Amino acid sequence: MKILDNMEVAKDANLQLNYYQKEDQVLLAVDCIIFGFDKKDLKILLIKRNFEPEKGKWSLIGGFLKKNENLDQAAVRVLKTLTGLSDIYMEQLYTYSKVDRDPGQRTISVCYYALIDVNAHNFDGIQIDSASWIELKKAPELIFDHDEMVQKAIARLRRKAMTNPIGFELLPEKFTMRQLQNLYESILDKKLDKRNFINKINSLDVLVKLDEKDMTVSRKGAYLYIFDKEKYEKKVEEHGFNFKI
Amino acid sequence: MKILDNMEVAKDANLQLNYYQKEDQVLLAVDCIIFGFDKKDLKILLIKRNFEPEKGKWSLIGGFLKKNENLDQAAVRVLKTLTGLSDIYMEQLYTYSKVDRDPGQRTISVCYYALIDVNAHNFDGIQIDSASWIELKKAPELIFDHDEMVQKAIARLRRKAMTNPIGFELLPEKFTMRQLQNLYESILDKKLDKRNFINKINSLDVLVKLDEKDMTVSRKGAYLYIFDKEKYEKKVEEHGFNFKI
DNA sequence: TTTTACAAGTGTTTTTTAAACACCATAAAT
DNA sequence: ATTTATGGTGTTTAAAAAACACTTGTAAAA
Known part of the structure; x- marks a missing residue:
């Protein structure tokens, strides 16, 4: 990685090992839009937050990136934790970074979307009892910037489904x-x-x-x-x- | 943000303020593919690293996200630092997160691409003397996962230019x-x-x-x-x- | 057993879009 | 006046997309 602000520092190779240390570190979240198709309706899996802030409001599922995994792995882990499912189509969507997007702490969120056949799996493995499949068109307002994420995911799904055989995943x-x-x-x-x-x-x-x-x-x-x-x-x-x- | 692993903790709203603290923090880099068009050739702006590791090798330009800015702002800042240019078309591309992608430290990189009219600007503002416009087809091997980034940027540019009037930016x-x-x-x-x-x-x-x-x-x-x-x-x-x- | 109701299944015509294709115009240099 | 280099221009054919309506099979109801 190149650090423009630190060009003069960088020239001294001795400082290399710790010259990243001047930089700010952030929390990296992974949020996930889970699409399902049930008979005639496209749905998404949402959870009702049972903790503050925004307790009682609807949100996407998510988690945080850990030091020993990459983002794809984190997304798979988050999905598995919620649904118990593996081998699910997932794709990275976009990274959201508004400074105050999460009032709790400065958090950057890398957003993924997943495509699931709702009926092929029983969701006994779901570890969050407040999770529900909700028709896309009837979805409630979501916390933070999650609505924006869903809109982008729909646009991506639309484009991608027209040019790749990903519809079958649903x-x-x-x-x-x-x-x-x-x-x-x-x-x-x-x-x-x-x-x-x-x-x-x-x-x-x-x-x-x-x-x-x-x-x-x-x-x-x-x-x-x-x-x-x-x-x-x-x-x-x-x-x-x-x-x- | 929802933390699946911490559901039981989360239920206690009193712990809310510091419950993010258990999570790992990471460095968030912004790397930028700068496309230019010169007469008949599509080019990218690359720099030759003058510091270790990978000193002397070619790389994209980049920087680190700061606490008080979002990613778009960071990308704009990085571009301005290098070229002195503002009001440039930029778009977020993808986020790269392989655990060992940067040998210096665990770093996640959010990649952007920019479109520039090479000839309309004089690059006296360039602050890195080792920066050069290089024909895409003759580009050297780049450090880390930068080649992968460039490939994805080309694919994105190709698709986007076919469906949006972004070519004129070049x-x-x-x-x-x-x-x-x-x-x-x-x-x-x-x-x-x-x-x-x-x-x-x-x-x-x-x-x-x-x-x-x-x-x-x-x-x-x-x-x-x-x-x-x-x-x-x-x-x-x-x-x-x-x-x- | 006959009728009815319901969704499945099936081709052709028209319109639109994409692709293939070749010659003349202009102005500067010689 | 001739050469040279690049700009500029339409039509025809092929392919793809869109519009369009009736028949079939089965189970339930009459």
């Missing part, structure tokens, strides 16, 4: 075309044409249609599909394929 | 169509068709063609254009216009 392994379309309609917050959607998905040629139907959804039943990840990755590697909806 | 106020095309060819690293490019740009309808020519570039001279920022913003606001090349 669905069960087997899903119907209608579920997939509902998911995209929720993410994009607009209606899509059924036939155009199916044509588009089929043209991507990365789903496998099963001989199995989901009979819970209609009298006729709807065919189930799975995302063929290996086929997708092979297409990307061999032909520079671009997933684009 | 050009003089008045520019020729060919300059604009050269810029996009540099950013995308591929040749574009001259006529298709002009048709596309004109269809966006956000440039103003001046009655003035740049005579330095050819016998015939090339018309100069300016980006009409107000028109652009009005179109975005009133018609949900999307800049897209």
